[in-house]
Amino acid sequence: MNEPDGLLEKTMNRSDMSDDEDLVFLAEGPAEPESLDTPPASDGWRILIVDDDTDVHTATLFALGKLEMQQRPLEFLHAYSAAEARTILAAESDLAVILLDVVMEREDSGLQLVRHIREELKLSEVRIILRTGQPGYAPEIDAIRDFDINDYKTKSELTRIKLYTAVATAIRSYEQIRAINASRRRLDRIARASTDLMTAHGLENFAYGIINHASAVFDIPNNGLVCIQEHGRDRTGELFVIAASGRYSPAADTALDAGQDARLQRLLLRALKERRNIFDADGVALHLGGNANRNFAAVLDIERPLDEIDRSLMEVFCRNIMVGLDNILLMTRLETFAFYDPLTKLPNRTRLRELVDKALGGQARGDATLALVDIDHFSETNDALGHQFGDLLLLGVAARLKKHLGSQLVVGRVGGDTFGVLGEACLVNPSILLELFSRPFRIDGQEVQLTATAGLLRLDDYEGSGADALKDADIALKRAKLLQRAGHFYFTRNMGVDIRERVRMMHALRTAIDEQEMFVVYQPQIDLATRRAVGAEALLRWKTRDGNFIPPDRFIPIAEFSGLIIKIGERVLREACRELVRLQALGFTDFTMSVNVSQVQFRHPRFLDMLEAVLAETGAPASQIELEITESIAMEDPDVLIDLLRRIKHTGVSIAIDDFGTGFSSLSYLQRLQADRLKIDRLFVTEITSASRGSSIAEMVIQLGRNLGMSVVAEGVEDERQAAILSSLGCPLAQGYLFARPMPFDQLAGWLRDNP
Missing domain, CATH: 3.20.20.450 (EAL domain)
Known part of the structure; x- marks a missing residue:
């Protein structure tokens, strides 16, 4: 039916209602009523109509059914009583607006449903528009204030434009509240993620934590990688992947080159060069900071471009990562200084002591031996040829020990020219250890012939700690030096008694x-x-x-x-x-x-x-x-x-x-x-x-x-x-x-x- 603008388009009367309860819409152009059984369009704004009058449902669909808001259609759910609405609300949570009749089974059915929605179901984001066909009845002002009512209208004043305006306003309010709550939740996730990352042990665990937390915080696929770019001596500025997940997993622990993924490398290099975060249509490159010698960056896949709020939150997330990265790098350096020899990069005395303690507390202690191997007359060589040559000599000895023993045994440097070896007794054998010094070492163009002396300690029935074991192995080493250079000596209990008596x-x-x-x-x-x-x-x-x-x-x-x-x-x-x-x-x-x-x-x-x-x-x-x-x-x-x-x-x-x-x-x-x-x-x-x-x-x-x-x-x-x-x-x-x-x-x- 087509009527001139400004005339009544349609009046719906119920036999048991007065004229005052009519829902009236002014004509705004041709429109066809939409069936209540029309399946909802995908990705639309979901609106629940709660009213005991079927005509109200029909009229609302007639007024709004073909309209879109922000390029998204409206989808409608229908409840004809407060009880039916409760059932729907128990199963549906993604509702934008509820058009709610105040008076249904009882005069306060609508307000009781509002109380149920806000207090029991804790649905704070959905917007509620109250409607009533009784102009003389008004809900309590306290209820409107306390239960976050978006609007209150009598059905007689709801023209099509006014209804559309009320719903559009409610949807915009819903969208803003959703965005605010999502941002708050993400900020909370960012805070928790930052706390978790602060407790990560080691750079690799921290890097994997970045990818996993970013995926959880921003609801994006778990496809990402973290890489390091190092500059300086013997460094070419290449990208080395220290963590990778999802479709990037094959790149873990490899150097990244353009042949693997040119787009990926371009994103990373741009973030590193410009020292900022890059937001692309299908990926994000994060600059994670670093220092003059090395920088860190990450790439994360996204399914859709990030909006302005998510970008801002990603910047916050990235700044927190930078603080955590500084801490993890500092802790890594401190751990390296504390547990590893700066020259040879082998475990130092402190680390070896921990490993001996672990061996003493394990099941394999009966088959373990600790050896200290000392280079004979090293100080004379060091004094004669210089400390730089001496350092190269130590590096040569460390490399040979590591090459021949490192895959099966623990090799460390416990002192100036003394190396520690820990592992199975059949491998920590004095003849094997000292035989490694039979061939000359080629250092700085010179061949240097060395010999070594070893002190050994069997852990099978040893009763002391790791620190005691190192001291007693040193006692055996000193005894070996006194008796026979280029030989070896095993520690005995009597030796320990003698030395402790001397200390006392x-x-x-x-x-x-x-x-x-x-x-x-x-x-x-x-x-x-x-x-x-x-x-x-x-x-x-x-x-x-x-x-x-x-x-x-x-x-x-x-x-x-x-x-x-x-x-x-x-x-x-x-x-x-x-x-x-x-x-x-x-x-x-x-x-x-x-x-x-x-x-x-x-x-x-x-x-x-x-x-x-x-x-x-x-x-x-x-x-x-x-x-x-x-x-x-x-x-x-x-x-x-x-x-x-x-x-x-x-x-x-x-x-x-x-x-x-x-x-x-x-x-x-x-x-x-x-x-x-x-x-x-x-x-x-x-x-x-x-x-x-x-x-x-x-x-x-x-x-x-x-x-x-x-x-x-x-x-x-x-x-x-x-x-x-x-x-x-x-x-x-x-x-x-x-x-x-x-x-x-x-x-x-x-x-x-x-x-x-």
Whole structure:
């Protein structure tokens, strides 16, 4: 039916309704009524009509059925009661607008349905337009406010234009609310994704996390890749894929070139060059940041172009990724520094310790062995050819160990020239390890022949930790070096007990120094002809707080090993000089004080400065101070020693060679040393009364001293027969229990007075 504009197009009356309930539309052009059974068009705006009047459904379809909003059709669902609407709402959630009659089964049926939609179903996005055919009835104002009613109209005032306007406004409102909620949800997903990415371990896991989270946040296919572009030395700027999923999976862990996907490479290079995100019709390239040497980018597939809001959200997502990437790169660098050797890139001592701990806690520990392999005489090579050459040599050794052992064993670098090997005992075999050094290493155009020494530890019945295992393997390595270079040694429990006893002794020694548990005693030296005391030897003693004495042959080597002998030796020298000054004040002016000097003291670069400072501080006469050095010291680097002795003698201090005859002195060097006195070791004094060997060695030393113009002192004289034989051989001086035991200074002073 065609009517002129402005006239009533159609009036629908129900027999049981008054004229006031008529739904009237003004003519706006020809239109055909749409069947209620017309299937809804795809991708349209879905509108639910809830009204107990069938004519209202028909009239609404007649008015709106052929119209589109924003190039999308309208799709209609129909409910003829509030109860039927509840059933539809329980199954349908993607509704844009509900046209709802206020009065149906009851006067408040419509408002109760609104309450159900908002409070129970929690549908906050759908827009609700209330309609009523009773102009005198109005819903509660509170309900309109509290339940987010989009519009309220009486059916009599709903012309076609007004109905279209109300629905169009509601759809726009629905679309905006949906966009806001979607953005809020995506922001929440972005925040959760950022948190998850912050906890990712390793760059590869982080990269895969980027692809997976982007797919979930933006509802896009899980097709993507993340690549790195590196510049600088030995880098060409190529794209290397560190993560790939979906249709890009074959590209993982490969270099990306134009032959694989020119469009993909073009997108990535553009994002990297322009340092920004690129949004294409079918893909997104994200610039993820980096530094001067390397940059990161990602490509993600999309099914449709991103709108402005999604682009903005993608920018937010990308900025969060950049922060997380900086953190993961920092953590990766820290982990690399913490667990890997910067030169060889092998696991370092810390990492190897963790792996040993893991092996000790695993089922395969019974078949595992730890080996430390040390390059022999590496320091000499390093000093002779330079540190750069030494680094190249270490890289060559690391490469050979890795090539031959790395596929089956753990190979690490635990120290300067020491490598660690961990794995099955049959493979961690000393003959296999040391055989790797049989062929020369070609370094910087030179062939270098090396040997190595190994210390090994079986883990099968080992009870310590990874740190303990490394220490004990090092003990075995040191033992191997002492016994046989280019050989090997397995750790035993007895070795561990010995070394731990040494460590315990070293700590106790430090305490003894601080708590003055150490003291000096003096043993007189006697002129055999007159039986008069002409001097004394200062000797160090250690008495613990519980009254036990620790023998010098136990604590002196540890003091030397730990370096504590420097402090101890200076204290002994200073005290001996002070007591010499006190003896002179008591009238013993022609008296010599002998002080032992260890090899560690003597080699210390400031020894001479210390000696001169002590002499100046105490006022002791240098001419009556004698330093005793062992024969072994005299034979080590004699040219350097000769120069040092010359400077010491320049101070006026004299030199005695202790324990003479126990070493292998060169007589020519002995003459060049210009020492003042030889001391016959107690071993040869004891043999004087032996029928088998007699006095031959003692007699030789006495004769040698006489020929070189040196005085001689015999140590360990315990009976008159020994003294008589020494005297008859021409030995001038002696000390030992026959004359006096070592005694504190006060006793020494009394003894000297009583034995003039």
